[in-house]
Amino acid sequence: MDGFTHTLEAIGEGTTRRTYGTAHFDGNNWYANINGKLVGCRWLDPIAPLQGGNIVVDITNEGRGQYAALVIGGYTDQPRPSTGTVVTVIPAGVATQIVFTGEDGVEYTTDRFIGSYSPGDPVEIRWTATRPTILGKIATSAPPPPAPAPPPTAPAAGNGTTPLSAIASDTFAVGGWGRWALSTQGREHVYAGFWSGTTTTGAWFYGAARPELAGKTFTAVRFRLPKRLKAGNYNAPATVNIYAHTSPHRPAGDVARVAGPHTVVVQPNEDAHVINLPTSFGPIIAAGGGISIAGGDYVWFQSRLEDPESGKLDMDWTA
Template sequence: MVLDNTLAAIQPGAFTLRFGTAYYDGSKWFAEVGGNLLSARWADPTQAVQGAKIMVGIVNEGRGQSSAYVLSGFSDQPRPSSGQITAVGVDELLFAGDDGGIYATKRFIGPTSDYALGNPVQLIWTMGYPTVLGVIAALATPPPAAPPAPPPVVAAGTEVLTATASDTFGVGGWGRWAGGGEKVYSGTYGGYTLTGSFFYGAPRPALAGKTITAIRFRVPQRLTVGNYNSGATIHLYAHTSGARPGGDVARVAGPFDIAVSAGQPPAWVTIPIGNAAFAGIAAALVNGGGISFAGDPYTGWTSRLTDPLAGQLELDWSA
């Protein structure tokens, strides 16, 4: 026989590979190779199916003894890993594999009622026979990403106004009193009436449409003029100019009176919302106006050139 000749030709310890089929005689599995039923060892785990194609390794162990080893099943093409149900029987499923072939199987997980025409299914193969593992769940399309949250609406805040100029008007114009230098004077001295002002430039867009809820003003260092060794009450007004006008400023709201001490250092004062002059002062400042000192007693105050924070304003607002 051909196989006998093959075995005889194998040198001791040598190995040859043959193709055959699995055969079960009712009590034991054999490897059928070239018409011969060989008792064989089977690779573990090998789940044999009657008639399945198998690869058999044959080793000559010497002294005329040969052993057969079933290495695995094989097929001419790879088995499909998935398919689509084409029919559902009482105990059998038919499916089209993803390789284009049509197959039938009585091996499936769950009852046949779990399967319907067109279901995509996952497959596993054992020695050439398919088992349907179940229906492949459709991949859910992820929902579109939520748009970014809009920026929070700022409902309140504080706008800081730093003086762009300070000066005194009197004796025929701006900056002619006591050597100029943007110092601020107010009151009457030697028959001359003086007024001093702080200017803040153009209107602030951030304040448009807002409600002003508090105003704080930084009174500068008091100068050693007039009765500087005594306390005094000074008078603050709002004016309408963003910069020095040709003449004195137009004071439109006030006065807001504050008490100052002898030689007072820079100090913050609050114009509360309940003050009678508050609404007019707030409106003037929002529209680009500034703060003016006017009226007796005669006092002098550091310029913004000496102290950049002289006359600074803080306006609290709400939307």
């Protein structure tokens, strides 16, 4: 059974499932390549697809064995910049190329622009697939004088709860993130354990450190473990080792697990549920860390794309 057939079988009649693939042009028509299967689709208008570019596809089971696929757009790991600053203008034969630094700090080159530019010009950018177009200069004005600094205030007293939703979930295996089983093509499924000669580890990420939590005493850390899916010995209970790690985003290699393990047992096909983690995880997460699962039995859990509350944290604290 190929991967696309497996995807179709998981879609109930009258429901829609979001999946991921790449755009493919065969010289006459565009298709969605989903798990190696070229699928004829409708395309949300307007879309400017790119050969091999990442796309998001909604597949609907219309009943009686009929399915419809709609490409709703492309996607990237991080948003593309809407503004930038011209670095240099390069004559290139009869054309010209402009090098600019985006607001994300990355340097880009384009031969698509309206108007003329000089180094240092702030510019507005529009993207068509992966190609940037410079639309024009951004007018600048002198900033207003800074407002007087407010008087220092005493640290807030009391207690509270800080909820954190995962900004990414993924699996590290075979040399990188998102390269194992159904974690590929940006689907962000989470695996852990050893299978077919490969060690897998999973992680949830929550972004930058939160200065407002510095110095707080954590009294509870609650973690929502998502639904267990069918992989490995899925009809048997599985041991899951939960750790705190130190990465706000996916690092180049595996995350550094610095607290744990906190070990739990999940039952076959067990639904999402909340687990109380050690309060020692709190300061690590507040400093920009996250949650990892590693070792234990081979398991597979829903991604935060399928379950928006996959990996959600609620941390109780007192000042």
